[in-house]
Amino acid sequence: xxxxxxxxLIRATSPYLLQHAHNPVDWFEWGEEALTKAKKENxxxxxxxxxxxxxxxxVMERESFEKESxxxxxxxxxxCIKVDREERPDIDQIYMDAVQAVGVNGGWPxxxxxxxxxxxxxxGTYFSPQVWTQVLxxxxxxxxxxxxxxxxSADALTNHLANQGISQYQKKSAEADFRKMLDSTYAQLEKKxxxxxxxxxxxxxxxxxxxxxxxxxxWHLTKNESxxxxxxxxxxxxxxxxxxxxxxxxxxxxxxxxEWFAPHFEKMLYDNAQLLSxxxxxxxxxxxxxxxxxxxxxxxxxxxxxxxxxxxxYSALDADSEGIEGKYYVWNYKELTSLIVPxxxxxxxxYFEIVPxxxxxxxxNILLKTDHLDQLLEDYKLSKEEFxxxxxxxxxxxxxxxxxxxxxxxxxxxxxxxxxxxxIGLLDAFHAFSEPRFLGxxxxxxxxxEQNLLEGNKLFRSFKGKRGPTEGFLxxxxxxxxxxxxxxxxxxxxxxxxxAGNLMEYVLENFYDPNESFFFxxxxxxxxxxxxxxxxxxxxxxxxxxxxxxxxxHLGIMLDRDDWKTKATEMAESISHLISEEPNYMSNWGIVLxxxxxGLAEVVFTGESGLSRKHQFKKQYxxxxxxxxxxxxxxxxxxxxxxxxxSELIYVCYNKTCKLPVxxxxxxxxxxx
Numbered sequence: 001x002x003x004x005x006x007x008x009l010i011r012a013t014s015p016y017l018l019q020h021a022h023n024p025v026d027w028f029e030w031g032e033e034a035l036t037k038a039k040k041e042n043x044x045x046x047x048x049x050x051x052x053x054x055x056x057x058x059v060m061e062r063e064s065f066e067k068e069s070x071x072x073x074x075x076x077x078x079x080c081i082k083v084d085r086e087e088r089p090d091i092d093q094i095y096m097d098a099v100q101a102v103g104v105n106g107g108w109p110x111x112x113x114x115x116x117x118x119x120x121x122x123x124g125t126y127f128s129p130q131v132w133t134q135v136l137x138x139x140x141x142x143x144x145x146x147x148x149x150x151x152x153s154a155d156a157l158t159n160h161l162a163n164q165g166i167s168q169y170q171k172k173s174a175e176a177d178f179r180k181m182l183d184s185t186y187a188q189l190e191k192k193x194x195x196x197x198x199x200x201x202x203x204x205x206x207x208x209x210x211x212x213x214x215x216x217x218x219w220h221l222t223k224n225e226s227x228x229x230x231x232x233x234x235x236x237x238x239x240x241x242x243x244x245x246x247x248x249x250x251x252x253x254x255x256x257x258x259e260w261f262a263p264h265f266e267k268m269l270y271d272n273a274q275l276l277s278x279x280x281x282x283x284x285x286x287x288x289x290x291x292x293x294x295x296x297x298x299x300x301x302x303x304x305x306x307x308x309x310x311x312x313x314y315s316a317l318d319a320d321s322e323g324i325e326g327k328y329y330v331w332n333y334k335e336l337t338s339l340i341v342p343x344x345x346x347x348x349x350x351y352f353e354i355v356p357x358x359x360x361x362x363x364x365n366i367l368l369k370t371d372h373l374d375q376l377l378e379d380y381k382l383s384k385e386e387f388x389x390x391x392x393x394x395x396x397x398x399x400x401x402x403x404x405x406x407x408x409x410x411x412x413x414x415x416x417x418x419x420x421x422x423x424i425g426l427l428d429a430f431h432a433f434s435e436p437r438f439l440g441x442x443x444x445x446x447x448x449x450e451q452n453l454l455e456g457n458k459l460f461r462s463f464k465g466k467r468g469p470t471e472g473f474l475x476x477x478x479x480x481x482x483x484x485x486x487x488x489x490x491x492x493x494x495x496x497x498x499x500a501g502n503l504m505e506y507v508l509e510n511f512y513d514p515n516e517s518f519f520f521x522x523x524x525x526x527x528x529x530x531x532x533x534x535x536x537x538x539x540x541x542x543x544x545x546x547x548x549x550x551x552x553x554h555l556g557i558m559l560d561r562d563d564w565k566t567k568a569t570e571m572a573e574s575i576s577h578l579i580s581e582e583p584n585y586m587s588n589w590g591i592v593l594x595x596x597x598x599g600l601a602e603v604v605f606t607g608e609s610g611l612s613r614k615h616q617f618k619k620q621y622x623x624x625x626x627x628x629x630x631x632x633x634x635x636x637x638x639x640x641x642x643x644x645x646x647s648e649l650i651y652v653c654y655n656k657t658c659k660l661p662v663x664x665x666x667x668x669x670x671x672x673x
Contacts (some may be wrong), residue, residue: 013464014084015411016052020061024071027082030091032670034229038116039078044143045114046078047095051086052411053316053624054265055325056126057109062323063129070133077112077140085110086315086415087462089473090522093533098157099123108154118530119154120161161531165516166575167466178597180223184580185590186218186227193230193585194258198237200584203258207238207251208585209274210542216281217594217623228285235282236635237468239294242366245329246352247399248305249297251275252319262366265319265408267325269418270541272298276425280432286620295429299438302422308412311444312452312463313419318409328408330364331398339397347380348394413464416453419445420479421541427486441491446487457506458525474521474535477507478547485554489618492629494636501559504551517571519545536575540672542588545571550592556603557626560637560656561584569596598624599654601672602638605629607648617665623670 009021012029020027028034032046038045048065064070074080095112105125112123113176127135143150189211194201199310200211212231219228225454238244241260243252252262252263253272274297307539321328330497333356337345348357351373354365370376377387395436423442430438451461452467459472459480472480484500487493513534521544526671535543549568556565573592579593580585603625607616610629618627630639631647642651650663653669659671 009082013462013466013468014052014087014252015409015413015464016054016057016084016086017082018052018411019052019058020065020082023061024067024068024075025080026071027080027283028073028423030081030083034079034081035118038114042116043078043079044079044139045116046074047081047083047091047112047114048502049083049085049092049095049112050108051084051108051316052409053268053318054108054267055319056107058318058320058323060109060126060132064127064132067573070129070136072527073133073136073312077136077233084413086411087468087470087476089412090526090533093521093535094161094529094531095120095123097161097533101157101160113245115151115154118367118382119158121150121153121154121157158530161618164531164533164535166534167519179377181576181580182218182222182594185214185583186222186224188583189215189582190226190230195230198230198234200259201258203256204264204539205243205255205258205260207243207254207275207583207585208270208540209271209278210538210591211584212278214583214587214590214594215280216285216621217591219285220621220623221598223593232282232286232288236288236290239279239290240369240371241301242368244294245301246369247395247402249294249299249301250305251298261368263326263362265329267317269315269415270312270421272302273418273421273425274541276422277428280425280429281621281623285618290652295433296435299426299429305410307441308414308448310452311441311448312412312414313422313445314412315415316411318411321406322406323505326360326364326366328405330360330366333365333428335397340394341403344380344390344394347376347390350376350404351391355668362425375570401460412454413462413468414448415461415462415476416449417461417476417479419449421474421481423483424479424486427483427490430490431615433614434619442483442487442490443504446483454480455626457502459503471523471526473523474511474519474544474548475512475541478501478544478551480506481551481555482547484553485558488558489614489627492605492614494630494634497555497558499635500551501555504555504564507548517567517574519548537582537585538588539585546588550588550595553592553596554600554626556601558628558636568592573598595624601625602653603627603668603672604638604651604652604653604658605643606639606642606650607631609648610650613650613665617668620669622669625672 005022005024007021007023008058009017009028012018017029027125083091096106099112100106102294107125109126112120114120122139139604162352173404192200199205212234215227216232238260243255243260243263250267252272253266253268254264256262256264259264276298296511319325327445333354336354340348351370353368353370358364360366426438426442452463459476460467461472461476462472471583481500481503484496510525511519513520521535536545537543538546549571552564552568555567576593579590583590601624606629608631610631612626614629628638634640648663650668651658652660652668662668
């Protein structure tokens with residue numbers, strides 16, 4: 001970093017933009033100032049998109065953006081705009097699509113060249129310094145000599161982006177056999193299973209939580225043991241690998257290999273939020289203590305490293321510290337073993353699978369967890385309890401030493417959607433383990449969102465010291481609504497479900513496209529860009545449309561809104577053929593369609609013991625049940641006639657029809673069967 005330069009990004013709130021505030025490049029934030037300058041001076045725009053924990057973004061900054069000779073070319077020929085993709089996913093989405101439309105693999109850093117009126121015509125990801133300077137010069141020269149060709153190409157690409165609706169994916173739903181569709185979807189996934197290392201047979205390996213959540217539901221509906229066994233096997237392998245932080249808890253974004261061994265060391269809030277849910281659900285089914293350990297350790301990491309004083313959750317931890325990827329997390333053999341009492345040095349070297357020459361690069365070791373613990377315990381004549389005591393002591397010692405190192409960079413902006421995802425993960429963990437801290441933290445975080453990022457029914461995207469000006473995207477509204485629905489089911493506070501209903505009304509008014517019957521990613525109130533996109537396919541984060549359809553269906557049941565249930569059903573069925581064709585990228589849609597087709601039970605708990613009996617019920621794996629309850633008169637449709645007279649009853653209802661009321665959770669489970 002060259003402190004003699006300070007550009008206008010010094011006024012930004014985004015940690016990623018602030019990282020570039022001392023580049024000699026004359027960076028602008030996306031906004032009126034930059035876009036007006038480009039038009040006025042008839043200058044091409046260079047938009048460079050990344051995020052704070054992106055390793056190759058840092059590399060390109062060091063190699064190119066910090067160099068005065070390179071900056072001079074950029075400043076002379078272009079209006080240079082930096083965008084944090086996490087603050088402005090709408091901009092990132094458009095220009096990523098543009099680059100992919102011309103045959104370039106997407107990724108970050110994303111560098112795209114635009115005409116003065118924001119139309120893209122060329123782009124790529126990482127460029128080495130020599131290639132980058134040549135690209136800058138060639139594009140400038142071409143714009144001087146072949147301007148009409150560039151403008152025509154930009155117009156064609158922009159028209160393509162603007163006309164990319166989802167009607168190409170929609171089909172009128174035929175009455176398909178739901179069981180056959182489930183089995184067909186499973187067959188597509190099953191042939192890609194990695195039977196050796198877990199997960200799907202590919203490298204690098206992203207965890208893709210919604211795939212495994214779908215498989216757990218598939219097992220629940222069909223009792224296909226292979227689906228369950230591979231999912232549990234995968235989660236054990238992930239928890240034993242380097243992708244999981246064996247000392248501090250929490251998961252890295254992905255593994256660069258096919259074995260979950262060497263992570264790309266950045267830790268993202270959204271991965272860990274979803275993995276709280278996934279490991280909690282897996283524990284409900286298996287009662288495997290390893291899964292419980294993962295949830296509690298990840299919670300401790302969340303508290304220790306990712307939570308602000310006022311209970312907001314930060315976005316990410318960088319992969320790098322001191323400019324070296326993974327340096328904070330890896331160990332050389334000599335240092336690590338010197339911290340363990342000699343009697344148990346070999347035991348823990350074997351347990352963490354470390355070796356004197358290093359199991360990774362430069363003689364360093366990534367800590368793993370052995371598959372052969374039982375043999376180790378036998379060799380050292382230790383009981384499980386004795387070993388766990390020793391492991392706790394060793395872990396605390398190593399963590400204390402590690403915390404003295406220079407930490408990876410922290411992206412301390414707080415995003416409403418990612419925070420809501422974390423609330424959902426905490427609440428799923430609360431129900432699995434009856435741990436009050438999880439519920440307490442979820443409520444505190446929702447209070448933070450309400451105080452700082454909600455204004456009436458309008459939600460804002462980000463907060464860092466102050467609220468950012470950008471309205472939330474569909475992803476933000478979808479997850480906040482889902483968090484409210486989950487909060488209501490956690491403590492039966494009716495305000496939560498009412499807030500969910502109010503936000504849903506706002507989203508239908510401001511995001512819904514009646515022509516294609518799906519939701520836009522951006523609000524009617526948002527800045528107008530060159531295209532208004534819809535997000536359909538699930539990725540590491542499920543698509544915002546699939547989450548919103550699930551919300552419509554759940555709220556339709558809980559608030560007795562048949563119109564919402566109908567809308568949800570029509571949306572899911574219109575693209576249901578894609579679920580079995582592309583389950584990797586439609587897995588959350590698969591979950592939603594399973595709920596619609598299999599039906600969701602409404603389990604209503606009444607009386608003073610209602611909440612405690614609900615907690616008992618929710619400790620079991622019942623993914624096709626919504627819970628409601630009250631010990632006093634309620635405004636909610638399903639509760640209005642159920643809180644009179646003998647109020648210590650539980651009702652199991654489907655489609656507004658209830659079975660005979662019962663008094664015990666065991667009887668509820670029998671009725672659900």
